[in-house]
Amino acid sequence: MKRRWIGLSVGMLLIVLLGGYSSVSAEQMECGKIYLNVSRIDFSIVGESENIYEGTAPVDQIQWKSEDPTVVSVENGVLMANGVGKTIVSADYHGQHWQCEAGCLANSLEDLAALPDSIVLAPKRIPCKTYYDPIPIFKNSALVGDSITNMWKNHERETNQLGHPLFLAKVGVSLTEFNTGNRLLSLRGKSLSLWDAIEESGVDRIFMMLGQNDVTRVENVAVICQTYQEVVGKIREKNPNVVIYLETITPEFHHRWQSNARNEKINEFNRWLREYAAEEGTPLIDVAKYYENHLGYMANEYAWGDIHINNPGCDMWGEIIAAYLELKEIRSEVL
């Protein structure tokens, strides 16, 4: 008799818990979810604006609020810098509450230039906090890239934050070299092309950041873009079931008095990559924008030399990917 009561109580508790959980999920699925792509954004100068909303809840039905619209105002997820200072922007919808810090550094470029390095060289955006566990995300995945990715590989060996995904990375390699077969990857004792290595690895998805060395070596960005398409085409042809996540390439670090010519090429390539991914319907993780400082260069705190990323920068890379995949799930676009 006692056992029956205990069994009944446990059953009731499970029904209440599961029922409550599923009703919340169903409601959120029906109404949509809020998702802001930053947890902090500092505009460089007054007049800049940016859309930070990427959720599934109807943007015009969300209650948007800025605690100080004279600093940053908000309308339908688009923030506008109106004055120097800091404030909090919030979004409320059907019991969901999201907020981000928003600020503006200067009234003009001249004022911005007068600010100390500690402010100007800091990152402009911080991605939204993700609660995704990175280890399942990177299970059966490969991170494809050059020396930037290779440095992440060593950091991962030390920290094991991602559960040791496969790194198909080669120092100094360019898209051009992969495309022509002039550079091969080494995997399990075999020398293989990039697309053959992906096939040999048996991974389900790849995260690919390539093009940095082409920006250095190839004059014409249009040629780099063409090569990029060819490489993606070869990967797809050989690995039709592997999901390819493209990534924008990170900006270069410069001291403020140095030329920005290389970053202009990187920006041009990234602009093309965003359009290409949208046209092709290929997922693109816009990694670059989270590394930018207020000059459009690599933020000081993530830089290792000119073009490489230090350990905190690698940690953030993992968070950016996790946040992106969380957004995909929110949009029911799990790939």
Added chain:
Amino acid sequence: MKKIIAVILLLTMVIGISACSRDKEVQMDLDALYAQFLEKLPAMIQLSEADMLDYIGLDATSFDQAIVAISLDGLLADEVWLVRAKDQNALSQIRELAKMRIQYKTEETENYLPEQYAVVKQGLMAEKGLYFALLVSPEVMTLKTEFESAAK
């Protein structure tokens, strides 16, 4: 009777020869040697067995012991393998993998990191019995001498 004596003598010789060869078998304390190497190397990270297989093709079935370490700074070419092969066949395979690795590192540094390219070009392989070393370091000659003198 003569035959029995001959067989006994033969057996004695065989046992004696095998005992001698065991005595002459090279022995090395790879952990101690690696600890000694670390004084000349930059910050290093040792590869797990899974990484050894994935990135350099070194299969755990081919060795009794293996220490493979690369520079923690991904832009330094320093790399050390200290391996005791299972047998001569395994040793030959490991030698081939090491050649592939040198080629790989050459490609990585050739047009990208000229100073590291010079370090890779000086890289060398050394062997003592079933022990194998791949040494890529600006201190390569010192490491080689230490490897050779570690043999007992």
